[in-house]
Amino acid sequence: MSQVPDKPTVDGLEEKWSAQWEAQGTYTFDRTRTRDEVFSIDTPPPTVSGSLHVGHVFSYTHTDTIARYQRMSGREVFYPMGWDDNGLPTERRVQNYFGVRCDPGLAYDPDFVPPADGGDQKAITARGEISVSRRNFVELCHVLTTEDEKAFEALWRQLGLSVDWSMTYATIDEHCQRVAQRAFLRNLARGEAYQVEAPSLWDVTFRTAVAQAELEDREDSGAYHQITFHRADGDPVVIDTTRPELLPACVALVAHPDDERYQPLFGSTVTTPLFGVEVPIHAHQLADPEKGTGIAMICTFGDTTDVTWWRELNLPVRAVINRAGRFTEEPPSGIDSPDGRAAYAQLAGATVFTAKKNIVEMLRASGDLIGDPRPITHAVKYFEKGDRPLEIVTSRQWYIRNGGRDADLNGDLIGRGDQMSWHPAYMQSRYTNWIEGLNGDWLISRQRFFGVPIPLWYPLDDSGEPIWDSPISPSEDRLPVDPSSDTPDGYQESQRHQPGGFVGELDIMDTWATSSLTPQIACGWEEDDDLFARTYPMDLRPQGHDIIRTWLFSTVVRSHLEADTAPWSNCALSGWILDPDRKKMSKSKGNVVTPKDLLDRYGSDAVRYWAANGRPGTDTAFDEGQMKIGRRLAIKILNASRFVRNLAGTEAADGTVTDPLDAALLDRLADLVETATTAFEGFDYARALERTEAFFWSFTDNYVELVKGRAYGTQGDDAARSAHVTLTLALDTLLGLFAPFLPFVTEEVWGWTNETSIHRSRWPMAGPLRTAAGQADQAVLDVADEALSEIRRAKTEAKVSLRAEVERATVTDTQERLSLIEAIAADLKDAGKIDELVLEIGTTFDVDVTLATGS
RNA sequence: GGGCGAUUGGCUCAGUUGGUUAGAGCGCUGCCUUCACACGGCAGAGGUCACUGGUUCGAAUCCAGUAUCGCCCACCA
Numbered sequence: 001m002s003q004v005p006d007k008p009t010v011d012g013l014e015e016k017w018s019a020q021w022e023a024q025g026t027y028t029f030d031r032t033r034t035r036d037e038v039f040s041i042d043t044p045p046p047t048v049s050g051s052l053h054v055g056h057v058f059s060y061t062h063t064d065t066i067a068r069y070q071r072m073s074g075r076e077v078f079y080p081m082g083w084d085d086n087g088l089p090t091e092r093r094v095q096n097y098f099g100v101r102c103d104p105g106l107a108y109d110p111d112f113v114p115p116a117d118g119g120d121q122k123a124i125t126a127r128g129e130i131s132v133s134r135r136n137f138v139e140l141c142h143v144l145t146t147e148d149e150k151a152f153e154a155l156w157r158q159l160g161l162s163v164d165w166s167m168t169y170a171t172i173d174e175h176c177q178r179v180a181q182r183a184f185l186r187n188l189a190r191g192e193a194y195q196v197e198a199p200s201l202w203d204v205t206f207r208t209a210v211a212q213a214e215l216e217d218r219e220d221s222g223a224y225h226q227i228t229f230h231r232a233d234g235d236p237v238v239i240d241t242t243r244p245e246l247l248p249a250c251v252a253l254v255a256h257p258d259d260e261r262y263q264p265l266f267g268s269t270v271t272t273p274l275f276g277v278e279v280p281i282h283a284h285q286l287a288d289p290e291k292g293t294g295i296a297m298i299c300t301f302g303d304t305t306d307v308t309w310w311r312e313l314n315l316p317v318r319a320v321i322n323r324a325g326r327f328t329e330e331p332p333s334g335i336d337s338p339d340g341r342a343a344y345a346q347l348a349g350a351t352v353f354t355a356k357k358n359i360v361e362m363l364r365a366s367g368d369l370i371g372d373p374r375p376i377t378h379a380v381k382y383f384e385k386g387d388r389p390l391e392i393v394t395s396r397q398w399y400i401r402n403g404g405r406d407a408d409l410n411g412d413l414i415g416r417g418d419q420m421s422w423h424p425a426y427m428q429s430r431y432t433n434w435i436e437g438l439n440g441d442w443l444i445s446r447q448r449f450f451g452v453p454i455p456l457w458y459p460l461d462d463s464g465e466p467i468w469d470s471p472i473s474p475s476e477d478r479l480p481v482d483p484s485s486d487t488p489d490g491y492q493e494s495q496r497h498q499p500g501g502f503v504g505e506l507d508i509m510d511t512w513a514t515s516s517l518t519p520q521i522a523c524g525w526e527e528d529d530d531l532f533a534r535t536y537p538m539d540l541r542p543q544g545h546d547i548i549r550t551w552l553f554s555t556v557v558r559s560h561l562e563a564d565t566a567p568w569s570n571c572a573l574s575g576w577i578l579d580p581d582r583k584k585m586s587k588s589k590g591n592v593v594t595p596k597d598l599l600d601r602y603g604s605d606a607v608r609y610w611a612a613n614g615r616p617g618t619d620t621a622f623d624e625g626q627m628k629i630g631r632r633l634a635i636k637i638l639n640a641s642r643f644v645r646n647l648a649g650t651e652a653a654d655g656t657v658t659d660p661l662d663a664a665l666l667d668r669l670a671d672l673v674e675t676a677t678t679a680f681e682g683f684d685y686a687r688a689l690e691r692t693e694a695f696f697w698s699f700t701d702n703y704v705e706l707v708k709g710r711a712y713g714t715q716g717d718d719a720a721r722s723a724h725v726t727l728t729l730a731l732d733t734l735l736g737l738f739a740p741f742l743p744f745v746t747e748e749v750w751g752w753t754n755e756t757s758i759h760r761s762r763w764p765m766a767g768p769l770r771t772a773a774g775q776a777d778q779a780v781l782d783v784a785d786e787a788l789s790e791i792r793r794a795k796t797e798a799k800v801s802l803r804a805e806v807e808r809a810t811v812t813d814t815q816e817r818l819s820l821i822e823a824i825a826a827d828l829k830d831a832g833k834i835d836e837l838v839l840e841i842g843t844t845f846d847v848d849v850t851l852a853t854g855s
Numbered sequence: 856g857g858g859c860g861a862u863u864g865g866c867u868c869a870g871u872u873g874g875u876u877a878g879a880g881c882g883c884u885g886c887c888u889u890c891a892c893a894c895g896g897c898a899g900a901g902g903u904c905a906c907u908g909g910u911u912c913g914a915a916u917c918c919a920g921u922a923u924c925g926c927c928c929a930c931c932a
Binding site for chain 2: 008009010217220222224239240241242243254287288291292293295296297298299302303304305306378379380381424426427429430432433434436437545546548549576613615617618619620621623625626628629631632635636638639640641642643644646647678686687690693694697700701704708789792793795796797798799800801802803804
C-alpha cells in the first residue's frame with residue numbers, strides 16, 4: 001500500500017504492475033479448484049514467424065477483458081498461451097534464415113550445431129543450402145522462435161494480458177507432437193482416419209496436397225479456345241476450353257442428357273485432334289448447355305468437376321501433369337500413334353504455361369483451332385498460401401472423416417454448433433454453412449518436411465513394395481515418433497527400405513491437425529488427468545471469424561470424435577481491424593503500425609480502451625483518436641481517484657448514507673453494476689465499458705461537483721460523512737468495473753488503499769449498493785444535474801467563470817420536481833455558488849440566474 | 856447464384872423486448888488560468904436514422920422490397 005500521490009501519472013504503470021503481478025502470481029492458475037469454479041479459455045496461439053500487429057492487440061484484449069471479469073467474478077481462470085510455430089510460415093523462415101533444407105530421409109544428428117551465419121544471406125548463398133534431418137530442423141525452429149516468443153510475451157505482458165505465463169505451449173514442441181500423433185492414432189484405430197489413392201488438389205510450388213478449407217478463389221485471366229474433335233465420318237464436334245494444354249489428358253466429352261444438339265452423339269466416339277485418341281461422348285447432368293458450346297472435354301484432371309465425371313462415368317486416367325506442375329516425359333496411355341507421340345513430344349517436360357502456348361500453335365497449324373482464343377477472367381482455385389493455380393494430381397493421402405462424405409456425421413457436427421453459444425450469434429450460420437457445403441473428408445497429409453509426422457510405418461513385401469493397407473503404428477508411450485528416423489517395434493533399423501522390412505511414412509500432418517487439438521494440448525489430455533478434469537471441455541474459444549472453417553470447425557471435429565462433446569461452451573468471434581479507409585489492415589499494404597509503438601505512446605490502458613470499444617464480431621477502424629480518449633480516461637481516473645481519496649479519507653466505507661442525492665447515486669450505480677454484469681455474462685465487454693464510462697463521466701462532472709462542498713463540511717459532519725461514504729463506495733465500484741479494461745490505472749489507484757490486487761478482488765455487486773442506498777429516488781440526480789447545467793449555461797453565456805457568485809437563482813418547475821430540488825438545494829447552492837435559491841411552482845422547467853455584481 | 860452482416864450529424868460509433876424534443880466521443884465554435892485534473896473544465900452548433908411501401912395510436916427499432924458496401928460459400932469446361 002502506498003500513499004495517494006500529489007501528482008499521479010499513467011506513465012510507467014505497465015512496468016511497475018506487470019512486474020508486481022508476476023512476483024505475486026496474480027494470474028497463476030489455482031489447479032485445486034473444481035471444474036465448475038474454473039473458467040477455461042482456449043487462447044489462439046499466434047504465429048511466431050511473423051510479428052504481432054494491432055489486430056492481435058485488438059482481439060487478445062477482448063479475451064483478456066472477459067478473463068479478468070470472470071476472475072473477479074470468483075472463477076479461477078485457466079488462461080494459457082500457445083505459440084504456433086508449426087506449418088509453412090515457420091518452415092520457410094527457418095529455411096531462409098539458416099540456409100537449410102529439411103530432408104526427412106536423413107538421420108538425426110545429435111551433434112548438429114546451428115549454422116553460425118544465420119540471417120546472413122550473402123554467406124548462405126556462398127556456402128549453399130545444408131540438408132538436415134527433420135528433428136534437427138525442428139530444433140532450429142525452436143532456436144529461431146524462442147526469441148520471437150520472448151518478444152511476443154513481453155508485448156503481451158506490456159499490454160496486460162492476465163495470462164498464466166507458466167503455462168505455455170508451442171505447436172511444434174514435443175508435447176504438442178505427442179498429442180497430435182496420439183489423436184491421429186486414435187482416429188485411425190476407430191476408423192476415422194483413412195488413406196486413399198485419389199485425385200486431390202495439389203499445389204505445384206509447395207508440392208503438397210491441400211485441403212478444401214485452405215482453398216481460395218482468385219480472379220485470373222484465361223481464354224476460351226474453340227477446338228474441333230472429329231467423328232468417324234469426319235464431322236466435327238466443337239468444344240470450348242480454357243485449358244487446351246490438357247487435350248492429351250482428354251478421356252471423354254460430355255453434354256447434358258437433355259441437350260437435343262448432342263443427344264444423337266451419346267454413346268458414339270470422337271478422336272482428339274493432334275493426338276488421335278478415341279474418346280467416348282457421355283451424358284451427365286453436371287454438363288451445362290449454356291457454357292461454351294454445351295459440350296465439354298473431360299480431362300484427368302482439369303478441375304474438380306472433371307474428377308466427379310471421371311469417377312461417376314468410370315473413365316480411365318490419362319494424367320499429364322506431374323507433382324512439379326510439369327508435363328510428364330512420357331505420353332499418357334492411349335496416345336499410341338506416331339503423330340500423337342510426336343505431338344506430345346512438344347509438351348513433354350514443359351510447364352503448363354509453355355505447353356499451352358505450344359499446343360495452341362499446333363492446333364492452329366492443324367486447323368483444329370477455330371478462330372482466336374477469347375480472353376476472359378474467371379475464378380481459379382489457389383492454395384491460400386500459394387501463388388500458382390492448383391492442379392489435380394492423383395496420390396495416396398490421409399483423411400479424417402469430417403462429415404464431408406457422411407450425412408449422419410455432417411448432421412452431428414452441425415448439431416454441435418447448437419451446444420455452443422456464439423458471440424455474436426449470427427456467426428453460427430457461417431459454421432453451419434461451411435459444414436453443409438463440405439464435399440469431401442478432411443485431407444490431413446501434407447507432402448512437406450516440417451511439421452508433425454504421421455506416426456506410421458509400412459511393411460515392405462518381398463519385392464520391396466510398401467503394403468499401404470497394413471500400416472504399423474507405434475505404441476502411444478513411444479510418442480512422439482519420427483518414422484523417418486525411429487524404428488518400428490519388431491524391426492531393426494537395418495531393415496529400413498529392405499524387402500521384407502519397413503519404410504517410414506514421409507508425410508506430415510496438416511498444421512490444423514495439430515491446432516485443432518489446442519483444448520487437448522492446453523488441458524493435458526491423457527497426460528494430466530487431474531488438470532483435464534478441471535478444465536475440459538473449455539468455456540471459451542476466442543478467435544477470428546475468418547478461421548471458422550478451419551480452426552473452429554476442425555477443433556469441433558476432433559472433440560466430437562475423441563470425447564463426444566463440444567470443445568467449449570462459448571465461442572467469441574472477433575472482427576477485423578480496418579484502415580481508416582475501411583480496408584482490412586494487412587502487412588503487405590505497409591500500413592501496419594507496430595503495437596509496441598502504440599503502447600509506448602498512449603499507454604496500454606489507452607490502447608486497450610480503443611480495442612474494447614470494438615463490438616464482438618464487428619470490424620473496427622484503427623483509430624488513434626480513440627487511444628487518446630482512452631489515455632484521457634485513464635488520467636481522469638487517476639485524478640478523480642486522488643481527489644476522492646483525499647476528500648473522503650479511507651475510514652468512511654462503513655458509514656451510513658443519509659443524503660437523498662447520495663442514495664440516488666448509489667442506486668443508479670447498482671443499476672450500472674447489473675448492466676455491466678449482464679453484458680459481461682453475454683461476452684459483450686464493449687457494452688460494459690460504454691456504460692461504465694458514461695456513468696463515470698457523469699459521476700465526476702456532476703455528482704462530485706455537487707457534493708464537493710458538502711464533503712468539505714459546509715453542511716456539517718453528518719452530511720459530509722454521507723458524501724464520504726458515497727464517494728468511496730462509488731469510486732471502489734467504478735474501479736472494479738473498469739479493472740477488466742484498464743488493469744494498470746485501476747490497480748495503481750487500488751494500491752493506494754489496498755494491499756492486494758484489484759484483479760483478485762470481488763467484482764462489484766449491486767446488492768450492497770442498494771442496501772447502502774436505502775429508499776432512493778434516482779430522479780433527484782436528474783433534476784440536480786439539469787439545474788446545475790442551467791446555472792453553468794447562464795455563467796457560460798455571461799462569459800464569466802464557473803466560480804462566479806450567483807446572487808439569486810430562481811428555479812421554476814412542477815411541485816413534484818421542486819420537492820426533489822428542495823432535497824438537494826444545499827448541494828446545488830454550494831456547487832453553483834448561489835447565494836439565494838428560489839423555488840417557484842410552474843409548468844415547465846426553467847432557471848433564472850442573477851449573477852452577483854462584481855463577479 | 857446462395858448465406859450472413861452493415862447503412863444513424865464532417866469522422867468513429869451507441870441506441871437490448873417499438874414509446875415523450877434520436878445519444879456519445881472526436882472534430883468544429885465560444886467561454887473559463889476552477890483550489891482533483893490545461894494530458895483540463897463548461898457550454899454551443901450540427902442528423903429527412905440509405906430508399907420505398909406496410910403493420911401500429913406510435914417505427915432508427917417490426918415486416919416486405921430496392922440500392923450501396925463488406926464478409927463467407929458456390930460457380931471455374
